[in-house]
Amino acid sequence: MEHEPNPTAMIRSAFLMSRMPEAEPSPETLEIASLVRRIVSGDSAAFECVILRYERRVATLAMKLLGTKEDAQDAAQEVFLRAYKYLHRLDLQKPIEPWLVRMTVNVCKNIGRKRQRRLNTFSESETPDAYPADKSCDPYTEILEEQERQMLWKALNSLPEKERIAVTLRDIEGFSTAEVAAILESSESTVRSQVSRARVRMKDAIDQMMGGEK
């Protein structure tokens, strides 16, 4: 397995930074700011560095929100194209990642709506395309877990869109309530309300699918 930094931890620190305007920008923020200046001045090749740094983060989130590789690929492309177009609007004192995550969520919403996969948008597939599969378990456990995973995706997909996005960001992506509120440009109380309803619905759905309480 390829070792890479924990993206959630990265973005968490980014959010913390973004809420402390008086704090010195992190080295990463300064590096990105330098890249952005180059890109806005016409050096579009520098944008490749930005893509390389955040492509996995954006594509992973898109896969979780949209459910298929094809949709996630379209979403990631759209996110980076939008980012390139509006990069000059980025506040260079703040980290870029929350901005990209917010854009990813918005693009995924649009794609979900456009394709009308479901009334509430997003994935129709029961489980996102897996890559690479975790081969560490024995075959029986692997099959069982895969079945459970599919069941959970189905339950998640049956949630209303706003609840699904909020609970995905909070419980699966691991963002704090404040971070989710910042991403969705909503209030913390609204996010709490959406997340709490989603958790209860998920529990009820699991109980129903399991034929009793889990």
Next chain:
Amino acid sequence: MSCVYSRETLALFIEDDLPMAQAERVRHHLSVCRNCQQICEQLQKSQSFVKARLKSPFHVTPSPELLNAVRQTVLLQIHDDRRTLGWGVKIERALMLAFRRHGYAFAGLAILVIISASLLGQMRHSLPEMHAAAVFEAKNMLLRPVRYREWVFVGSSIGLEYSASHATPTSWGRESFHNVYVNPAAYREYAKSGTFPEGTVMVLERVRSESKKEPGLQGIYEKEFIALEASVKDSSRFQGGWGFFDFTDPDGKVKAKTQALSDGSCRSCHEERAETDHVFTQFYPVLRSARMES
């Protein structure tokens, strides 16, 4: 059902999502409420199950091929887009670079938008002047004038027709209205100097008339368009300075372009009977009054 707190509140409590004071009250309640304790345990199991199955990065990881495809597509499009990036974005970027601060840049952009809108507004008035009213294809093939109804409407007549034979009216007879337009530049020049400049275009629309004779409603009105004709002043092309055109097909349809009429019947009539340089200003009160006012 929980007794005091809803399941939603407990679902927040188990993940430390409640504000501190509220969380403390819930914690105190749980110490005395077995029912709520059970609900919390069930919710915790459900949450653990969800996280264990869905949180693992192994199961939702984009492949290197997918990432590569994204990167290549974006870079390719950006490369193409550098030239086609909208002017709005380019200006915004330039302002951002110049001012370095968003506030100043947006203020600059706003000023630029206001100036541009003002200039465009002024240009709209002069835009028709930028295009010749008469557009020719080949030597004497005139393209049907576009948007001539936005020109100056100089007058209308009904059944007014010179006839060489002094016979009964033609098939148009008294049944057709003649609506006449002139291009604005020619109108202004005529009003100023009394002469029609080179490039003057007069357009004549013929419209079938219909009469109403009903109790409480009488009179004649315009029904459907039946013909479109034009005359153009261009001394380099036409003998006598003016060319005459009929855009109407024998079956009544209006053509996109037409050759100048060669039989000379129009020209001779206009030469002999029109009051001002082949134009029947005697029948066009708008032109007469424009001349008088100037």
